[in-house]
Amino acid sequence: MTASALPPITEDDIAEYLANSPGFFERHAELLASVVINSPHGQRAVSLHERQAELLREKIKVLEHRVMDMVRYGGENAAIARKIHDWSRQLAAARNAGELPAMVQASIAQDFDVPQVALRLWGVADAYTGAAFTQGVSEDLRSFAASLTMPFCGPNLGFEATGWLAQAAQAQSLALLPLRRGAIEDTDSPAFGLLVLASHDAKRFDATMGTDFLTHMAELAGSALSRLL
Structure with a gap:
């Protein structure tokens, strides 16, 4: 097969190569600093490091909301459990x-x-x-x-x-x-x-x-x- 007959390299090929070559960015660290992408919070371009930081902040916010929900549900369940306990005492104490x-x-x-x-x-x-x-x-x-x-x-x-x-x-x-x-x-x-x-x-x-x-x-x-x- 001649060079002209080789299939073109796709984005999937590049992604697979990078996934299987964890040392690539260690050998080419300067590339990380030069990569810029669009920010989801405006039209400006940000570095890959900034974008990663944004993604981490968003994940932290999601986790914080989940923790708050768990605390709220835990408090509600504890309150219901106390009510059921008190209610069972009332039923047990009934004489008639x-x-x-x-x-x-x-x-x-x-x-x-x-x-x-x-x-x-x-x-x-x-x-x-x-x-x-x-x-x-x-x-x-x-x-x-x-x-x-x-x-x-x-x-x-x-x-x-x-x-x-x-x-x-x-x-x-x-x-x-x-x-x-x-x-x-x-x-x-x-x-x-x-x-x-x-x-x-x-x-x-x-x-x-x-x-x-x-x-x-x-x-x-x-x-x-x-x-x-």
Whole structure:
């Protein structure tokens, strides 16, 4: 093959050569000082060293924002954990089991700033069969609650359980928490209730949100309310 028949050298060829020749700029250090590129912050040209410094500053800013987000989320999670701890103490200290449903609803609304809260129980002891918190529960809803192995979070799609809310039309997003004696995912332990959290904010209970704290709440509420069975 003659010299004229050789394929032209491309930018990719040059980039590959430089990537495989780490000593090139050590042998030709003067090139680094002479290279200038356009700055993204104006029309002026800057040296390669300046551009690298700009890139590092930008990366540092991104990392700083991430650290700030992590600190904020950590603080928020710690605050929620403290609230759940205090709430569990309230439930454990309740002496009258019949007051627990109202206590659960009122404390969630107040302590966790949830606009609307409702719950229903079934299979309760005879002493509670006529209570308001046992009314308006169909077999379909019981089956739905039994099928849940984690909190459902999402838009208000007209679930039967929204009919338990005082202002159902204002509920834009919901969290539906099945109540069991044991772990929320333990289907061997039949669901005996459903807890409904509702918000007028469509993004409050989103399908993509983490549900760890809601799971803890469901299990704590289920454990406390099992006293009514």
